[in-house]
Amino acid sequence: MEIVIVETQQQAGELVAEAVVALVERKANPVLGVATGSSPGAVYRELGRRVAQGRLSLKDTQAFMLDEYVGLPADHPQRYRTVIDREFVQPTDIDPANVHGPDGSAQEIEQACADYERAITNAGGIDLQILGIGTDGHIAFNEPGSSLGSRTRLKTLTRQTREDNARFFDDDVASVPKHCLTQGVATIMEARHVVLLAFGQSKVEAIHHMVEGSVSAMWPATALQFHPHVTVVLDESAASRLQ
Numbered sequence: 032m033e034i035v036i037v038e039t040q041q042q043a044g045e046l047v048a049e050a051v052v053a054l055v056e057r058k059a060n061p062v063l064g065v066a067t068g069s070s071p072g073a074v075y076r077e078l079g080r081r082v083a084q085g086r087l088s089l090k091d092t093q094a095f096m097l098d099e100y101v102g103l104p105a106d107h108p109q110r111y112r113t114v115i116d117r118e119f120v121q122p123t124d125i126d127p128a129n130v131h132g133p134d135g136s137a138q139e140i141e142q143a144c145a146d147y148e149r150a151i152t153n154a155g156g157i158d159l160q161i162l163g164i165g166t167d168g169h170i171a172f173n174e175p176g177s178s179l180g181s182r183t184r185l186k187t188l189t190r191q192t193r194e195d196n197a198r199f200f201d202d203d204v205a206s207v208p209k210h211c212l213t214q215g216v217a218t219i220m221e222a223r224h225v226v227l228l229a230f231g232q233s234k235v236e237a238i239h240h241m242v243e244g245s246v247s248a249m250w251p252a253t254a255l256q257f258h259p260h261v262t263v264v265l266d267e268s269a270a271s272r273l274q
């Protein structure tokens with residue numbers, strides 16, 4: 032695990048954008064994994080800036096989302112597909128048809144999850160996965176207790192995660208969906224390069240466990256200790272309990 036400590040989120044954005052540029056230059060049909068939430072915001076803004084300046088094109092790139100809430104209507108501003116459209120698709124030149132996510136409104140959930148796994152495989156697998164981490168150590172929505180061998184499936188969000196995400200729902204926990212479809216830990220582990228971003232004091236404990244703790248399903252991010260190519264980008268606060 033490579034740990035990089037930056038002073039600002041903008042620096043993190045530039046660093047990860049560089050990795051995306053290098054991937055796009057090296058590979059004809061690159062595949063990105065994209066996270067929602069606050070942590071990757073600076074990355075998407077920087078990608079948008081580079082596309083606007085003509086220094087990067089994502090026209091031939093495919094992207095796969097990590098997760099999606101179950102039960103939010105298609106026009107809900109916090110539906111993850113809507114968030115990704117707003118924060119990643121619109122500022123860049125990626126073709127929206129090349130952006131995929133688990134179908135949170137599917138009637139046949141198991142089928143939808145299997146289809147999603149197959150779509151990732153058919154695209155050739157994820158080259159670079161942009162990841163955040165929950166205060167409870169979740170990656171994607173693999174909450175504590177998730178099997179480290181899990182694949183895309185239906186999960187129940189913990190009270191902690193729903194409280195953490197209430198800020199996107201007018202601070203009303205009751206409005207945060209209780210369920211989601213999420214890539215599994217094993218799905219994420221198949222990405223060739225994982226770049227995890229974490230900022231702020233609230234992530235201190237999760238980062239400490241992920242980097243220095245014992246591997247355990249109770250801290251799902253610890254599975255990344257087994258991954259051969261992980262880059263962790265932190266600010267001083269999130270890194271403050273690392274030895």
Ligand code: F6R
Nearest residue numbers: 066067068069070163164165171
């Ligand atoms: C989002 C996701 C989550 C978030 C995590 C951190 O697609 O999969 O794991 O990355 O909850 O969220 P932020 O970045 O908002 O602190």
